[in-house]
Amino acid sequence: MVRREDRQREILRKLKLRPGENHAIGRLAQDLEVSEETIRRELRVLEARGAVVWTHGAVQLAAASSEGPLDRRMQENVAEKTRIAAAAAEFVRDGDIVFIDAGTTACFVARVLAGARRDLKVITNSLVVAETLGGRNGNALFLAGGEMDYDYRAFSDQVAQAYVAQFTPHLAILTVGGVHPDHGLTDRHAREAAMSRIVYERADRVLLAADHTKFGRLGLIRTASPEEVDILVTDAPLDEAFAQAFRRATVVIAP
Secondary structure, eight states, rough: OHHHHHHHHHHHHHHSSSSSSSSEHHHHHHTTTOOOOHHHHEEEEEEHSSSSEEEEEEEEEOOOOOOOOHHHTTTSSSSHHHHHHHHHHHHOTTOEEEESSHHHHHHHHHHHHHHHHOOOOEEESSSHHHHHHTTTOOEEEEOOOOOOOOTEEEEEHHHHHHHTTOOOOOOOOOOOOOETTEEEEESSSSHHHHHHHHHHHOEEEEEEEEEEEGGGGGSEEEEEEEGGGGGGEEESOOOOHHHHHHTTTTEOOOO
């Protein structure tokens, strides 16, 4: 009798033969000579582990979503993040009260704002954003404190969360670990996810800056629903599932 662990390994082996492609559940059932319900049962386990993305009768391997230190991640997808940052900055006006999080794309947005806007009230938990925007062009800076996360160069513990919760920004510029049409917006770090949830509740409007590599990823912890996003700025057109998920948002494809 085939053990469940062996069956799950065989499913993953078949998915790895064609990474990035959807695999029909019916075909997997035929290949493994089991019922579709058995395949669904194993997929629930694999999905809970973040190993697969399962939607609309098909499954594929989950995209890798591990994150390294900030300096390394700042060198990834630079062209896409630069385009997204320029498009996102168009939603900020001189004198706005803006929250900017600690994600790499948010750091790119801060760079654009440093040369394009003035008299901002900037709330952030990111040391990089603080260094980029603080003390220039008449900007006022409100930096969350607490225990520093050196990988992110940011503060997101309970002290930082309590500080950020005091503010009601006009606009929040947020990033995300992963975007899934069924599971929503997710992150791999509990503190960052908690910080995001606070800001989603407090901001007048939320702008989500996410390049194409974030779509289809699953993080560990859910942060929000796509319906909570007011503006989505990305670098590639959305497929139908994601377009439907963000139907309430203003979607901007960065040129």
